[in-house]
Amino acid sequence: MTATDDHIDRLPEADDALAPVSSQAERVADMLRSFVINGSLAPGVRLSEERLSRKYEVSRNTLREAFRLLSRERLLVHQLHRGVFVSRPTCADVRDLFSVRRHLELPAVRRADRADTEAVRAVGAAVDEGEAARDHADWWAMGTANMRFHQALAALAGSARLNEFMNQVLAETRLVFHVMNDPEEYHAPYLDWNRRIHTALAAGHPDLAADELAAYLDASETQLVTAFTAMENGPGPRS
Amino acid sequence: MTATDDHIDRLPEADDALAPVSSQAERVADMLRSFVINGSLAPGVRLSEERLSRKYEVSRNTLREAFRLLSRERLLVHQLHRGVFVSRPTCADVRDLFSVRRHLELPAVRRADRADTEAVRAVGAAVDEGEAARDHADWWAMGTANMRFHQALAALAGSARLNEFMNQVLAETRLVFHVMNDPEEYHAPYLDWNRRIHTALAAGHPDLAADELAAYLDASETQLVTAFTAMENGPGPRS
DNA sequence: GTCGTGGGATTGTTGAACAATACTTCAATC
DNA sequence: GATTGAAGTATTGTTCAACAATCCCACGAC
Numbered sequence A, B: 001m002t003a004t005d006d007h008i009d010r011l012p013e014a015d016d017a018l019a020p021v022s023s024q025a026e027r028v029a030d031m032l033r034s035f036v037i038n039g040s041l042a043p044g045v046r047l048s049e050e051r052l053s054r055k056y057e058v059s060r061n062t063l064r065e066a067f068r069l070l071s072r073e074r075l076l077v078h079q080l081h082r083g084v085f086v087s088r089p090t091c092a093d094v095r096d097l098f099s100v101r102r103h104l105e106l107p108a109v110r111r112a113d114r115a116d117t118e119a120v121r122a123v124g125a126a127v128d129e130g131e132a133a134r135d136h137a138d139w140w141a142m143g144t145a146n147m148r149f150h151q152a153l154a155a156l157a158g159s160a161r162l163n164e165f166m167n168q169v170l171a172e173t174r175l176v177f178h179v180m181n182d183p184e185e186y187h188a189p190y191l192d193w194n195r196r197i198h199t200a201l202a203a204g205h206p207d208l209a210a211d212e213l214a215a216y217l218d219a220s221e222t223q224l225v226t227a228f229t230a231m232e233n234g235p236g237p238r239s
Numbered sequence C: 001g002t003c004g005t006g007g008g009a010t011t012g013t014t015g016a017a018c019a020a021t022a023c024t025t026c027a028a029t030c
Numbered sequence D: 001g002a003t004t005g006a007a008g009t010a011t012t013g014t015t016c017a018a019c020a021a022t023c024c025c026a027c028g029a030c
Helices: A003-009 A024-037 A049-055 A060-072 A091-110 A117-135 A139-155 A160-179 A190-202 A206-233 B003-009 B024-038 B049-055 B060-072 B091-110 B117-135 B139-155 B160-179 B190-202 B206-233
Strands: A076-079 A083-086 B076-079 B083-086
Touching (some): A060 A083, A060 B060, A091 A206, A117 A139, A160 B091, B091 B160, B091 B206, B117 B139
Antiparallel strands (some): A076 A083
């Protein structure tokens, strides 16, 4: 290497997202993931290898690779010799999910003073997005914005691995709504809470924001658990 | 169902571990995982589909399913059309891993008062195990005990998902030692720290234990990052 | 020394085949 | 009528062989 090549070293690293296109298995996994998250595939449904491979024109082997990926994300469950099913979270799962979220979100918010200013801006953007969706009565977009809001809170910690983990947890949380047939417009009131949290954050009061968030999580968990137990005892859709 | 069947309902639930045996792909994944963690497969090494499928007498398809599982755990990295390689963590990965561990371990310890007493006992058992291994100069067992210690700390939170995530993080951390050719006996002094943390925990001083743990993590991260940058500049093993 | 340009090796994906297991149906029995 | 048992059927688990797509490497031209 000569001195004239120095500018090469100063170039930014190759972005992983730019590098190679995804494989067929990953594309299928992405598609199925979106179907599970948006409810096109209801919890408990069995995914037939033969039918899906025919419908999406991929071989069974490729499809099974996609199944493995999604099983690791807990969106599908794999039962030996029985097939794969869309996860059907239990009440215990709901409690566990909120336990995880407390561990991921609260410390991230409480130490938000060290966070990147860009990360705080992302929180505000998610709040704006959610309110806009509410104004248009676009409940699905509102749920997406709420997910992005909490993703942005966890991202304040600035850890790639925590971000990815949080993504999985939120995807699973969304599954919970489907298993309860929970209309997403019920969650509109929580948007005001989001706004308060961001305001406290932007004003430089992370502890206040964290306290608000803790109350938010308590309330949300209580609501979900209550609805869940009512459904489990009542005539909910069983499989 | 008649009244005479009531005793059936009172039976304990079927244990998941008991239910179905694992598939071939999962067994292969378990084996490869242990090879990566114990260093039989060095970081950066490429895993040839053909050679491994012949050596372990599984088809390429089955082997690829195992690869997908381990890629999601970040123990292997999959490059399209190039194959799978044992992960080679970078210095940025080390920092991220410790960031994650602070989020998982510190809150768990700080709220240890709510933890199951059995979980606290597991922490003590891991400490004992580590000291026994040190006395026998069994460095590999010492490393394993240390992993189990931190796993037990995270388990104080009582969340299944956090436990699994922590497991992955610790497995990756162990990879870091291999990428640096770091002899595990270097970590013997940390055992005394573990003992202090457990003592504070058992005495009912979780905040003290957390402070000790925070110092531990800071020291450990500093040591690793220092060694890492030295290796990256020096004549370390590149690929 | 750099830049094309092959050939060879490896991965990506498919389709078919068979074994192993689970599910379903239906008759026999109490 | 409900339960048990034993068929057959359907689905998954796994392997194998084949081919296309891509990458790697060595060779030669400039």
